[in-house]
Amino acid sequence: MNSRILLLGATGYVGQAFQRVISQKGGTVVALSRSQADYTRFAPLLRVLREVKPDFLVNCAGYTGKPNVDACETHQADTILGNVNLPQTIAQACEVADLPWGQVSSGCIYAGGKVVQPDGSVAVEKDLTRPDLRRIVDSEPGRIRGFTETDTPNFSFRAPPCSFYSGTKALGEEVLHGAPGCYVWRLRIPFDEVDGMRNYLTKLQRYDRVYDNVNSVSHLTDFARACVELREVGAPFGTYNVTNPGFVTSRQVIQRIVETLKPQRQFTFWESDEEFYRVAAKTPRSNCVMDVSKLLSTGVKIRPVEEALKDALSRWIPEKK
Numbered sequence: 001m002n003s004r005i006l007l008l009g010a011t012g013y014v015g016q017a018f019q020r021v022i023s024q025k026g027g028t029v030v031a032l033s034r035s036q037a038d039y040t041r042f043a044p045l046l047r048v049l050r051e052v053k054p055d056f057l058v059n060c061a062g063y064t065g066k067p068n069v070d071a072c073e074t075h076q077a078d079t080i081l082g083n084v085n086l087p088q089t090i091a092q093a094c095e096v097a098d099l100p101w102g103q104v105s106s107g108c109i110y111a112g113g114k115v116v117q118p119d120g121s122v123a124v125e126k127d128l129t130r131p132d133l134r135r136i137v138d139s140e141p142g143r144i145r146g147f148t149e150t151d152t153p154n155f156s157f158r159a160p161p162c163s164f165y166s167g168t169k170a171l172g173e174e175v176l177h178g179a180p181g182c183y184v185w186r187l188r189i190p191f192d193e194v195d196g197m198r199n200y201l202t203k204l205q206r207y208d209r210v211y212d213n214v215n216s217v218s219h220l221t222d223f224a225r226a227c228v229e230l231r232e233v234g235a236p237f238g239t240y241n242v243t244n245p246g247f248v249t250s251r252q253v254i255q256r257i258v259e260t261l262k263p264q265r266q267f268t269f270w271e272s273d274e275e276f277y278r279v280a281a282k283t284p285r286s287n288c289v290m291d292v293s294k295l296l297s298t299g300v301k302i303r304p305v306e307e308a309l310k311d312a313l314s315r316w317i318p319e320k321k
């Protein structure tokens with residue numbers, strides 16, 4: 001790889017993964033933080049593009065809410081600025097500079113999945129925890145299909161209820177419709193082998209009680225590598241779901257954690273959605289299954305979810321106390 005890549009949001013969780021992957025592939029990363037130049041504004045960003053002259057830009061900057069997505073409900077202006085205005089500003093600057101680029105988006109704009117019915121038709125179901133659907137998830141997983149890139153988001157301001165975060169991520173994709181030279185990469189619940197508060201596998205181990213649901217998830221390095229490789233193979237610009245193929249339930253992941261890491265503690269689960277939202281969460285959470293056929297059709301490879309999870313847990317690096 002012989003590219004010079006301008007990386008926005010390089011200080012963040014996802015940005016650091018891109019930095020590692022691009023460097024490992026022999027590319028040059030020019031990491032830009034708002035503390036060096038305010039890339040959220042058009043004029044300073046365009047100035048940087050003209051000075052740095054990158055071959056490609058990766059945007060990992062955005063507003064995710066700390067300690068979790070509930071914070072977006074109380075910091076709505078920051079959430080809009082980070083997730084809607086910022087991608088639009090980058091699109092405009094990149095169009096002027098004639099620079100191809102990629103935006104890290106999210107699968108959190110969907111809820112549920114598709115269920116193949118006995119007559120072969122397919123029904124969209126927003127809540128796969130419903131007991132009859134959950135039985136299908138557990139005993140006939142082949143009947144569960146994911147959302148494709150052509151499906152309209154069903155967990156957004158246009159299809160409420162949604163979290164404020166998810167609403168802005170869906171709008172952040174809308175403002176990029178028709179943007180030339182732009183990839184939109186959808187990440188979903190990142191995890192890897194490095195213990196840390198942003199890692200799904202760590203979160204599951206630290207929750208007092210676990211919320212059992214059904215999701216597609218993305219190994220963080222697999223995600224960043226697949227995004228970079230989409231450009232390397234010359235895949236058409238546009239939107240791509242970038243998760244490890246398949247889906248998992250939180251219970252299945254906990255079971256793997258228990259078998260592999262043998263933690264001291266016992267895990268308990270929220271009795272129901274109703275109890276989880278009453279006690280532990282302020283805003284609805286997205287849980288969904290994604291279809292990655294479009295990504296795989298480009299020739300870019302990504303491991304099945306079971307393999308990626310097993311590998312991450314077998315190479316687990318506990319956080320230093």
Ligand SMILES: NC(=O)c1ccc[n+]([C@@H]2O[C@H](COP(=O)([O-])OP(=O)(O)OC[C@H]3O[C@@H](n4cnc5c(N)ncnc54)[C@H](OP(=O)(O)O)[C@@H]3O)[C@@H](O)[C@H]2O)c1
Nearest residue numbers: 009011012013014033034060061062063082104105106187
């Ligand atoms: N982590 C997840 O679970 C997850 C899942 C799906 C999608 N995503 C998406 O992936 C992208 C990166 O997420 P992340 O988890 O890496 O986030 P993060 O750790 O919070 O990092 C985001 C970076 O964005 C920059 N930034 C620019 N404008 C900002 C603003 N208004 N508020 C806060 N930070 C701002 C900051 O870098 P500087 O100030 O140094 O420039 C910050 O380090 C986001 O678009 C997010 O929606 C994340």
